[in-house]
Amino acid sequence: IWDTAGQERFRSITQSYYRSAHALILVYDISCQPTFDCLPDWLREIEEYASANVLRVLVGNKIDRDDREIPTHVGEDFAQRHNMYYLETSAKESDNVEKLFVQIAAELMEQARCKELPRYDEANLQNINRRTTTIDMTCCSH
Numbered sequence: 001i002w003d004t005a006g007q008e009r010f011r012s013i014t015q016s017y018y019r020s021a022h023a024l025i026l027v028y029d030i031s032c033q034p035t036f037d038c039l040p041d042w043l044r045e046i047e048e049y050a051s052a053n054v055l056r057v058l059v060g061n062k063i064d065r066d067d068r069e070i071p072t073h074v075g076e077d078f079a080q081r082h083n084m085y086y087l088e089t090s091a092k093e094s095d096n097v098e099k100l101f102v103q104i105a106a107e108l109m110e111q112a113r114c115k116e117l118p119r120y121d122e123a124n125l126q127n128i129n130r131r132t133t134t135i136d137m138t139c140c141s142h
Helices: 008-018 033-037 039-049 072-081 097-114
Strands: 023-029 055-061 085-088
Touching: 008 039, 023 033, 023 039, 023 097, 033 039, 033 072, 055 072, 055 097, 072 085, 085 097
Parallel strands: 023 055, 055 085
Antiparallel strands: none
């Protein structure tokens, strides 16, 4: 996880990380319009440097604050237009932060499961410490 806090001094560094990223989280402050206004710039970088298949998540943060400037529906609409998942969080209160990472992990696991992975017949399975795990290999029904 690389947290650049949207600072300009990290722009050249972040470009090199886009290529190997599996997920990118764009976070804006729901109480600060300029943070939302910068999102198109970040999306341009993502489109230029990241894989076309990268999971993109838009997060409206600081929902614990009373001085909201960006309504929820505005964030949701932006996310939908740009093929992104959307979630609102409060890092201060830990609201939806775990949910965010659990959902990202679940989506990445589903993407990995849906790829052409090698299949092993039972003769080739290794039993590590006498424990085995069965994984349903049916794929991508959503």
